[in-house]
Amino acid sequence: MGTISKIHEMLVSGECSCAELTKSYLDEIEKANPELNAYVNVTPDEAMRAAQAVDKKLAAGEEIGMLEGVPMTLKDNLSTKGIETTCCSKILTGYKPIFDATVWEILKSRNAVMLGKTNMDEFAMGSSCETSYFGGAMNPVNTNHVAGGSSGGVSSAVGGNIAAYGLGSDTGGSIRQPASFCGVVGLKPTYGSVSRYGLIAYASSLDQIGPITKSVEDASIVFDAISAPDRRDSTCKGNVGGATYPTLDNDIKGMKIGIAREYLDGVRDDVREAVLEAAKVYEALGAEIVYFDLPILKFALPVYYIIACAEASSNLGRYDGIRYGYKTAHYNGTHDMICRTRSEGFGEEVKRRILLGTYVLSAGYYDAYYKKAQNLRGTIVKAFDRAFEQCDVILAPTVPMTAFEKGHAVSDPIETYLTDICTVPVNIAGLPGVSVPCGFNSKGMPIGMQLIGKSFGEAQILNAAYKYQQAAPDKFMDTKWGVRL
Amino acid sequence: MKYELVSGFETHIELSTRTKIFCNCTTQFGGEPNTHCCPVCIGLPGTLPVLNREVVRYAIKAGLAVHGEIAEIAKMDRKNYCYPDLSKAYQISQLYAPLIIGGYVELSNGRRIRLHHIHIEEDAGKLIHQHGDTYVDYNRGGVPLIEIVSEPDIRSIDEAKEYVERLQQVMRYIGISDCKMQEGSMRCDVNISVRPEGSEKFGTRTEIKNMNSIANIAKAMEYEYDRQVDLIESGGKVIQETLRYDDATGTTSPMRSKEDAHDYRYFRDPDLVTINVPREEVERLRAELPELPMDKCRRYVNELEIPEKDALLLTKYRRISEYFDEAIKGVKSPKTVSNFIIGQMFRRTETESDKELFELATSPAQLNELVRLLDSGKIRNNLAKSTLEKMLDSGKGALEFISESDMGGVDENALLELCRKAIEGNPKAVEDYKNGKEKAIKSLVGNVMKNSRGKADAMAAEAKIKELIG
Numbered sequence: 001m002g003t004i005s006k007i008h009e010m011l012v013s014g015e016c017s018c019a020e021l022t023k024s025y026l027d028e029i030e031k032a033n034p035e036l037n038a039y040v041n042v043t044p045d046e047a048m049r050a051a052q053a054v055d056k057k058l059a060a061g062e063e064i065g066m067l068e069g070v071p072m073t074l075k076d077n078l079s080t081k082g083i084e085t086t087c088c089s090k091i092l093t094g095y096k097p098i099f100d101a102t103v104w105e106i107l108k109s110r111n112a113v114m115l116g117k118t119n120m121d122e123f124a125m126g127s128s129c130e131t132s133y134f135g136g137a138m139n140p141v142n143t144n145h146v147a148g149g150s151s152g153g154v155s156s157a158v159g160g161n162i163a164a165y166g167l168g169s170d171t172g173g174s175i176r177q178p179a180s181f182c183g184v185v186g187l188k189p190t191y192g193s194v195s196r197y198g199l200i201a202y203a204s205s206l207d208q209i210g211p212i213t214k215s216v217e218d219a220s221i222v223f224d225a226i227s228a229p230d231r232r233d234s235t236c237k238g239n240v241g242g243a244t245y246p247t248l249d250n251d252i253k254g255m256k257i258g259i260a261r262e263y264l265d266g267v268r269d270d271v272r273e274a275v276l277e278a279a280k281v282y283e284a285l286g287a288e289i290v291y292f293d294l295p296i297l298k299f300a301l302p303v304y305y306i307i308a309c310a311e312a313s314s315n316l317g318r319y320d321g322i323r324y325g326y327k328t329a330h331y332n333g334t335h336d337m338i339c340r341t342r343s344e345g346f347g348e349e350v351k352r353r354i355l356l357g358t359y360v361l362s363a364g365y366y367d368a369y370y371k372k373a374q375n376l377r378g379t380i381v382k383a384f385d386r387a388f389e390q391c392d393v394i395l396a397p398t399v400p401m402t403a404f405e406k407g408h409a410v411s412d413p414i415e416t417y418l419t420d421i422c423t424v425p426v427n428i429a430g431l432p433g434v435s436v437p438c439g440f441n442s443k444g445m446p447i448g449m450q451l452i453g454k455s456f457g458e459a460q461i462l463n464a465a466y467k468y469q470q471a472a473p474d475k476f477m478d479t480k481w482g483v484r485l
Numbered sequence: 486m487k488y489e490l491v492s493g494f495e496t497h498i499e500l501s502t503r504t505k506i507f508c509n510c511t512t513q514f515g516g517e518p519n520t521h522c523c524p525v526c527i528g529l530p531g532t533l534p535v536l537n538r539e540v541v542r543y544a545i546k547a548g549l550a551v552h553g554e555i556a557e558i559a560k561m562d563r564k565n566y567c568y569p570d571l572s573k574a575y576q577i578s579q580l581y582a583p584l585i586i587g588g589y590v591e592l593s594n595g596r597r598i599r600l601h602h603i604h605i606e607e608d609a610g611k612l613i614h615q616h617g618d619t620y621v622d623y624n625r626g627g628v629p630l631i632e633i634v635s636e637p638d639i640r641s642i643d644e645a646k647e648y649v650e651r652l653q654q655v656m657r658y659i660g661i662s663d664c665k666m667q668e669g670s671m672r673c674d675v676n677i678s679v680r681p682e683g684s685e686k687f688g689t690r691t692e693i694k695n696m697n698s699i700a701n702i703a704k705a706m707e708y709e710y711d712r713q714v715d716l717i718e719s720g721g722k723v724i725q726e727t728l729r730y731d732d733a734t735g736t737t738s739p740m741r742s743k744e745d746a747h748d749y750r751y752f753r754d755p756d757l758v759t760i761n762v763p764r765e766e767v768e769r770l771r772a773e774l775p776e777l778p779m780d781k782c783r784r785y786v787n788e789l790e791i792p793e794k795d796a797l798l799l800t801k802y803r804r805i806s807e808y809f810d811e812a813i814k815g816v817k818s819p820k821t822v823s824n825f826i827i828g829q830m831f832r833r834t835e836t837e838s839d840k841e842l843f844e845l846a847t848s849p850a851q852l853n854e855l856v857r858l859l860d861s862g863k864i865r866n867n868l869a870k871s872t873l874e875k876m877l878d879s880g881k882g883a884l885e886f887i888s889e890s891d892m893g894g895v896d897e898n899a900l901l902e903l904c905r906k907a908i909e910g911n912p913k914a915v916e917d918y919k920n921g922k923e924k925a926i927k928s929l930v931g932n933v934m935k936n937s938r939g940k941a942d943a944m945a946a947e948a949k950i951k952e953l954i955g
Binding site for chain 1: 535758
């Protein structure tokens with residue numbers, strides 16, 4: 001049974017009150033967070049208030065929804081009215097939004113209990129959570145390792161049982177990669193299925209909000225709740241593919257699971273073996289494994305870094321110290337104020353990507369970089385379309401390796417960029433992808449596999465993921481941290 | 486050597502939609518600073534723009550009014566630059582796929598100033614410098630604009646003035662903007678170069694930014710033309726630069742290079758979806774357009790036999806032409822209506838803004854009634870004129886001032902009697918006329934008119950008197 005259903009049952013049966021449950025989560029955060037650094041802002045008052053509202057309903061004998069009273073967390077790039085939202089950047093310190101992100105508005109209206117805001121790479125730029133202004137989030141499986149990034153805080157909190165679930169954002173793998181590192185489930189939905197309103201943009205054409213959870217069932221419940229059209233986001237169509245929960249347990253006999261050989265090139269042996277072993281599990285479940293080539297994948301990484309950085313350079317232009325957030329203390333005129341504010345407020349990785357993005361959009365370089373990348377993006381979309389003529393879902397590693405040790409990512413940015421190789425194609429093509437634990441390396445660090453679906457094909461990939469979870473429950477581990485339900 | 490002026494205009498026009506281009510804030514001019522704002526138009530992190538469809542409709546109407554081609558697919562782009570009045574550090578505009586392509590503005594000399602394209606975009610906020618500090622007001626941020634980009638087809642300052650006036654006129658006619666240059670709802674960037682007369686090659690151009698009155702446009706162009714000609718004549722070279730016009734000194738000067746040297750790094754705005762413009766929608770909007778001023782003017786001249794000079798005056802403002810159209814319904818001579826409007830009514834609407842509003846006590850229907858009385862011969866011109874004055878003063882109808890007896894006219898016998906009386910009572914005038922003083926007849930006719938209280942037909946009276954005197 002998933003964590004969310006379990007908590008729901010506990011609340012409905014009266015095994016514990018929502019206030020008691022929330023209190024135990026807050027207590028565990030206090031114990032675990034100094035080491036995990038998953039939360040950058042804990043909001044106990046708000047959490048207890050929300051919990052009491054749920055208890056009041058329960059006391060009155062009212063029915064409660066599945067997500068009501070379930071303690072959860074939001075990545076710190078999701079706007080929360082009146083609660084500091086910093087993107088883990090110095091430049092947004094002190095910024096309290098005056099509105100809620102649509103996803104939070106939805107969950108709040110369902111009486112979700114938010115425990116606090118979780119750590120992330122600064123502006124979601126990074127693969128280890130270590131570019132965070134507040135220091136990186138650690139891996140609950142082994143705290144000498146990073147939680148991954150950019151949604152490292154959410155993964156660490158969920159893996160460490162100090163949140164039942166959380167919402168992250170995925171621009172080039174930022175949900176799936178930390179989920180893989182921490183041994184939890186992470187769903188990056190189809191571009192346009194979840195509203196981005198209130199998500200502080202990194203790269204607008206790639207960003208998508210999704211759940212990080214302990215189980216596939218939980219991911220399905222949360223996704224079904226947050227995927228809805230939003231008149232404030234014109235790119236959002238909502239859950240076109242329909243609810244995913246009802247079909248989770250469908251038989252997958254005859255389902256065609258594709259493996260692109262390119263996805264297996266260059267990944268570590270233990271990762272490759274774990275993924276191929278998962279393929280065997282699928283065969284045993286009656287699915288058909290289809291191998292094919294997807295040579296265009298070799299362009300995915302440069303295409304991603306050009307497009308993402310170009311959009312970021314524009315999206316991050318607004319942080320000038322005039323209206324909100326950090327502002328330099330000493331300056332001489334407006335121009336100097338803006339320069340100093342940005343120089344002092346942004347970290348190294350963010351500056352690197354702003355510079356890269358500015359460069360690829362500049363006069364004389366636009367055609368050679370940005371335009372070419374856009375053209376290739378179209379080609380990649382078509383290549384995936386063709387791949388899905390041969391299979392229903394694609395099986396691939398989530399990351400070519402397991403969680404880095406502390407400090408590794410920071411020392412070699414280029415090598416770190418390369419670790420995004422398996423996750424970025426999904427964002428470029430706007431497809432849904434879910435990362436599911438599928439094994440451990442020799443040191444016991446989790447390995448993740450991802451199931452990639454057709455556009456708005458969340459139901460199919462979650463169905464496939466759920467069946468795997470049932471067939472291989474031993475791959476879903478627990479950690480020593482947090483709340484025991 | 487004689488030099489020819491070559492000029493092209495970039496004209497920004499604020500659309501008078503009720504709400505802003507990407508949010509629901511009001512577009513009203515003024516207001517306490519930062520009160521017409523929301524998270525979207527001040528670009529708070531995480532907000533997203535949603536295109537106001539009304540803006541697209543207004544822009545399509547503008548495009549149709551200047552004979553442009555409406556694109557089937559249009560896209561929004563980001564124009565990146567950093568300035569405190571631009572809350573997102575980029576302006577959402579159109580570069581790669583604008584909404585309207587081509588078109589032209591026809592001038593009274595028959596020349597057509599071709600348009601390159603028209604695109605939609607958002608306005609920026611405003612900086613206010615006060616007590617040595619700089620404040621920013623985002624009320625104007627996100628107000629919808631169209632930018633009309635002309636080809637370098639303008640060849641004289643008079644053409645430039647007319648081009649702007651024509652745009653102003655047509656945009657007001659179709660009701661998409663008030664085009665008030667003094668309030669900034671219409672602003673022009675003027676590109677200008679000179680070349681030896683007869684030369685095919687364009688000279689190097691300069692751009693004068695943000696002109697806010699037609700008078701200043703003319704003055705700035707005059708100055709800049711002379712400056713460029715002098716420069717070339719003295720062996721110098723015009724350099725391509727952006728200038729500002731100083732109203733106080735009447736001169737242009739270069740903007741600081743920092744303001745000028747922009748690389749806008751345009752790219753498609755990923756937050757906004759492609760704009761699809763169905764052809765039925767374009768036709769629906771075309772059908773909504775009123776008759777345009779040039780077409781109206783032509784019709785007045787050709788069908789109603791109004792002199793061109795008068796037709797131009799009648800069509801300059803939409804309200805006046807509508808008033809005229811209403812007042813001529815069923816009358817024999819539209820020219821008479823035109824004369825009343827341009828004569829007596831224009832005297833009561835002296836300023837341009839009075840003419841723009843054209844609010845008079847007398848309705849078109851009331852004027853129509855008066856002219857019909859004239860048409861039917863029931864009253865004479867003099868009476869009509871004096872009656873119109875009273876109508877304009879009071880707002881009352883013609884019949885309030887004209888009695889039954891006034892309208893009877895004068896029958897044949899009565900006229901004969903009146904003429905006889907005039908002859909008998911004015912032997913001196915009769916004598917003068919007989920001695921060849923043609924004009925003397927006028928005083929006799931005047932006598933008839935006076936005694937008939939203006940009801941007699943002056944022409945008939947004159948003929949009758951001549952007949953009687955022999």
